[in-house]
Amino acid sequence: MSLLKHASEFYCGIGYDVHQLVDGRKLVLGGVKIPYARGLKGHSDADVILHAIMDAILGAAALGDIGEHFPDTSRKYKDVSSLVLLKQVGAMAAKAGFTIVNIDAVLLAEEPKIKPYKKQMRACMARALGLDALRINVKATTNEGLGFVGAKQGMAAYATASLRRGRGNS
Numbered sequence: 001m002s003l004l005k006h007a008s009e010f011y012c013g014i015g016y017d018v019h020q021l022v023d024g025r026k027l028v029l030g031g032v033k034i035p036y037a038r039g040l041k042g043h044s045d046a047d048v049i050l051h052a053i054m055d056a057i058l059g060a061a062a063l064g065d066i067g068e069h070f071p072d073t074s075r076k077y078k079d080v081s082s083l084v085l086l087k088q089v090g091a092m093a094a095k096a097g098f099t100i101v102n103i104d105a106v107l108l109a110e111e112p113k114i115k116p117y118k119k120q121m122r123a124c125m126a127r128a129l130g131l132d133a134l135r136i137n138v139k140a141t142t143n144e145g146l147g148f149v150g151a152k153q154g155m156a157a158y159a160t161a162s163l164r165r166g167r168g169n170s
Contacts, residue, residue, distance in 0.1 A: 009164065009165050010101065010162055010163070010164050011060040011061065011062075011098070011162070011163045011164070011165075012060055012160060012161070012162050012163075013055070013056040013057060013058065013059030013060030013061070013160065013161045013163070014055075014056055014059060014158070014159070014160050015051070015052035015053060015054065015055030015056035015057075015058075015059060015157075015158065015159040015160075015161070016052055016055065016156070016157070016158050016159075017048045017049075017051035017052040017055065017156065017157050018048065018154060018155070018156040018157075019040035019041055019042050019046045019048050019154055019155060019156075020040070020041045020153060020154040021038045021039070021040060021041070021152060021153060021154050021155065022038060022039065022040070022041040023037075023038055024039070025038065025039025025040060025041060025046070026039045026045075027039040027040060027112075028040070028045045028046070028047045028081075028082070029047060029048070029049050029107065029114060029117070029121065029155075030047070030049045030050065030105075030107075030114070030117065030118075030120075030121025030122075030124060030125060030138055031047065031050060031081070031082065031083040031086070031121060031124030031125060031128065032117050032120050032121050032124060034112060034114070034117060035112075036111075036112050040154070040155060042072075043072035043077060043078060043079075044070070044072075044077050044078070044079065044080045044081075044082055044085065045079065045080065045081055045082050046082075047082035047083075048107065048155050048156060048157040049105050049107055049121070049138065049157045049159070050082035050083065050085070050086050050125070051066060051082060051157070052105060052157040052158055052159035053086065053103055053105055053125070053159040053161065054066045054082075054085060054086055054089045055159070056103065056105075056159040056160050056161035057089050057090065057093050057100065057103075057161045057163070058089060058092070058093075059161070060093075060098070060161045060162065060163040061092070061093045061096050061098045061163055063092055063093065063096060066085070066089070069085075069088070069089070069092070070085055083124060083125075083128045086125065086128045086129065087128040087129070090128065090129040090130065093163060097165055098163040098164065098165060099163060099164050099165075100129060100131060100135065100161060100162075100163055101135065101162040101163060101164055102135045102136070102137070102161070102162050103125070103129075103135065103136045103137070103159060103160070103161050103162075104136075104137045104139075104159065104160050105136075105137065105138050105139070105157055105158065105159040105160075106138075106139050106140065106141060106157065106158050106159070107138070107139070107140040107141075107155060107156075107157050108140075108141060108142070108143055108149045108155060108156040108157065108158075109140060109142065109149060109155040109156075110142050110143065110145070110149060110150060110152050111152065113140075114138070114140045115140075118138050118139075119133075121138050122136045122137075122138060125138075
């Protein structure tokens with residue numbers, strides 16, 4: 001299959017992640033350390049936003065999922081920054097002949113408010129992926145007190161990624 005044949009095709013992926021809130025862990029969201037009383041439980045830094053984004057990128061490029069590439073059984077990924085993993089996922093997509101067009105993510109959390117950190121999150125992700133921050137959107141919503149998110153037992157995130165065949169970030 002020639003890359004030229006697919007030069008104008010776009011590919012979309014969706015990602016989802018969830019982690020439990022626990023005492024004794026730092027809270028990292030979108031690659032940014034957020035002051036909060038609890039953090040997310042996980043093998044890596046448990047950044048739900050970046051995990052959802054990575055799965056969306058991998059899905060759009062038909063490259064599997066983050067569990068295949070970064071298994072939680074590997075000591076190599078214990079407490080690793082998800083920004084490191086995001087950079088690797090971006091490189092995998094590029095190696096497969098894809099360019100990331102845009103990313104949209106939504107955090108589901110009752111608290112803390114992430115508005116003061118969104119610009120920094122976008123900048124961190126843009127650096128990791130070699131993109132303009134204008135191609136990345138992050139937003140948040142509550143669960144209106146419903147379910148595990150509403151009970152402040154955990155956080156979840158959804159993300160979409162649009163990719164196109166070919167190189168270059170134009």
